[in-house]
Amino acid sequence: MLRRIALVAVPLTLVVPAVAVASGNNQVEISATPQPVEVVPLPCFPAGKLTLGMTNTGRKPTIADLRVAGDVALTLSRHQFSSYLPVDQLVKAPLEVTVPRGTAPATYSVDLTVGKQHLQVPVVIKPVPARDNVLLGEQAVASSTNGNMRLCGGVDGNAASEQWGASGWHDNTKGVFPDTYGVDFVQPTTIGRVVLQTLDSTKYPAAVMGVRDFDVQLRNNDVWTTVEEVRGNTTGRLVITFEPRAVDAVQLVIHDSNDHGYSRIVELEAYAN
Ligand SMILES: [Ca+2]
Incomplete structure (x- = not known):
């Protein structure tokens, strides 16, 4: 008996490195201020504001991609900060952190990653403050x-x-x-x-x-x-x-x-x- 051999077309997969890491990325320092950042769970209360920074401590200019991630409870104004980095120069970008009304006081974190470099920034959810001005931070x-x-x-x-x-x-x-x-x-x-x-x-x-x-x-x-x-x-x-x-x-x-x-x-x- 003749058996038919099914020919299965296997798609050609292009193997690409997961991240095209610039060689200089191991020499990028991450910074974030202030630490911890504090957040009040009201819709119009000023967001928790972080200043993210990258400094190229290598010998050549490079391009770096900082990945920004956080707990699901947090809403982040950006998830990436990409920049050309001259040597020895701090390059900064703002990050705003908010949480929905009713979020219970707790400490979460924002995680910053460039290549193999990693920085974890604590985020403190504050209780809603007592307010004489009842409009402060409301919708x-x-x-x-x-x-x-x-x-x-x-x-x-x-x-x-x-x-x-x-x-x-x-x-x-x-x-x-x-x-x-x-x-x-x-x-x-x-x-x-x-x-x-x-x-x-x-x-x-x-x-x-x-x-x-x-x-x-x-x-x-x-x-x-x-x-x-x-x-x-x-x-x-x-x-x-x-x-x-x-x-x-x-x-x-x-x-x-x-x-x-x-x-x-x-x-x-x-x-x-
Ligand atoms: Ca105002």
Whole structure:
């Protein structure tokens, strides 16, 4: 009996080294500061910020790929840092670490690897701090956010107008109003005072660039109530008080700014009384 021999086509596999490691990679030093990095589990609290570094301690310039990995509980702003490395020169890159609300206090780590070099950076999850300003770090909600700004910039705890670029918010509909900016609470929260810091720096005074006309609104059971209408504002910091009440959201409805362009908020705060 003739047996047929099945010819199985075996795909040709190209054997490639797993990682094309530059010869100089064994002479790359990894650094990271600060250690440990601390993270607060709130959606708009400033992220834990690490500065990653690579230094070529070899004799020739090289190109290095730093791999960034972490525990599944951590959200990392990058997973790789690749750079040309001149000799003996520290090359740096930022890494932001965040965790979801409700993450329990614990210590995790971020693992940094270049070739055979390895560095483990501890990440400490802090308890949510006691806050008088009940908006600090809570989830900001806006009608729009300009691509150069951060949605969370208005509730990140930094009210310094001089650091506006890193820590402020404005909308993305230039010359079109109204714009809204506020916070949705995860549970009813009592507030009786709202403090607004609009842009008011040496270069950009409030009378020129700050918000001018706006309403302060509180939401309870899907119903918005206006508790204050501000018109013609030219100052940087405004304190608005009203009878304290439990609400599930707060927002500003901004009708105009002094340059009629963007609605600029450096920080929005709210307190129980
Ligand atoms: Ca801010």
